[in-house]
Amino acid sequence: MTENDPHTLVSTDWLADHMKDPDLRIIDASWHMPGSGRDARAEYASAHIPGARFFDIDEISDTRSALPHMAPPPEKFISRMRAMGIGDGHQIVVYDTHGLFSAARVWWTFRLMGKMDVAVLDGGFPKWRAEGRPVEDMPPILRDRHITVQRQAHLVRDVTQVAAAAKLGDHEIIDARPAGRFKGDDPEPRPGLRPGHIPGSRNVPMASLLNEGGTMKSVAQLRGVFQAAGVDLSMPAITTCGSGVTAAVLSLALERIGKHDHSLYDGSWAEWGMYDDLKVEKA
Numbered sequence: 001m002t003e004n005d006p007h008t009l010v011s012t013d014w015l016a017d018h019m020k021d022p023d024l025r026i027i028d029a030s031w032h033m034p035g036s037g038r039d040a041r042a043e044y045a046s047a048h049i050p051g052a053r054f055f056d057i058d059e060i061s062d063t064r065s066a067l068p069h070m071a072p073p074p075e076k077f078i079s080r081m082r083a084m085g086i087g088d089g090h091q092i093v094v095y096d097t098h099g100l101f102s103a104a105r106v107w108w109t110f111r112l113m114g115k116m117d118v119a120v121l122d123g124g125f126p127k128w129r130a131e132g133r134p135v136e137d138m139p140p141i142l143r144d145r146h147i148t149v150q151r152q153a154h155l156v157r158d159v160t161q162v163a164a165a166a167k168l169g170d171h172e173i174i175d176a177r178p179a180g181r182f183k184g185d186d187p188e189p190r191p192g193l194r195p196g197h198i199p200g201s202r203n204v205p206m207a208s209l210l211n212e213g214g215t216m217k218s219v220a221q222l223r224g225v226f227q228a229a230g231v232d233l234s235m236p237a238i239t240t241c242g243s244g245v246t247a248a249v250l251s252l253a254l255e256r257i258g259k260h261d262h263s264l265y266d267g268s269w270a271e272w273g274m275y276d277d278l279k280v281e282k283a
Contacts, residue, residue, distance in 0.1 A: 005256075067243070176250045237262040
């Protein structure tokens with residue numbers, strides 16, 4: 001049973017009960033790994049939760065960077081949100097077609113821009129559809145809405161800051177990749193990246209935070225998962241993953257358990273694994 005919190009996570013029942021709220025905005029934040037053969041925008045066009053807008057994680061990003069889907073500059077975020085009819089005073093609910101995956105990245109992006117009234121739909125589109133709830137294939141009518149942002153720089157970390165944290169050991173660096181990739185046994189899906197992990201980091205695979213069916217575990221269970229992985233929850237945390245998407249699931253889970261001193265390494269392994277002068281651990 002989801003403990004509803006409009007700042008972190010809400011259930012399908014909660015969303016169904018609030019569908020007609022005038023200031024509710026729903027976002028389809030579906031994204032798929034390179035090489036998956038899936039087209040998130042085409043899937044949105046064929047079926048989505050009524051009224052949902054599509055958030056293109058690759059396009060609403062800092063496209064000046066060579067790294068994948070880095071956080072967008074505030075002015076670009078403002079431009080895209082206004083065009084999507086998303087603005088000040090809105091309660092936002094974000095979902096994806098996996099259950100709970102890329103929606104957390106968009107949740108984090110809104111928080112980075114200072115927008116706190118945003119929650120992830122627990123179980124996402126698969127749970128919504130399995131319950132026989134309505135879907136549509138028509139895009140919503142969009143009207144420009146004014147939006148103000150205030151970037152929260154403490155929520156994001158760059159490679160220099162993460163390297164310093166790894167050297168000093170003054171943060172818990174938590175990696176959401178599967179254990180095989182973290183240990184360096186399995187290859188990275190992106191070519192040219194070294195195997196392994198940031199020295200001193202802990203492995204909390206994203207899947208370990210979820211129930212079967214893609215809903216997030218309870219607050220008590222989440223706390224237990226972090227502790228079992230050796231994470232010292234009294235230290236500030238930096239979340240990381242392959243390219244900054246599943247790291248946000250860790251960030252969401254940390255927020256759920258009441259831990260607020262966390263930031264996300266936006267470049268993640270797509271950046272760290274690329275540079276030979278950055279140390280790598282295996283096993």
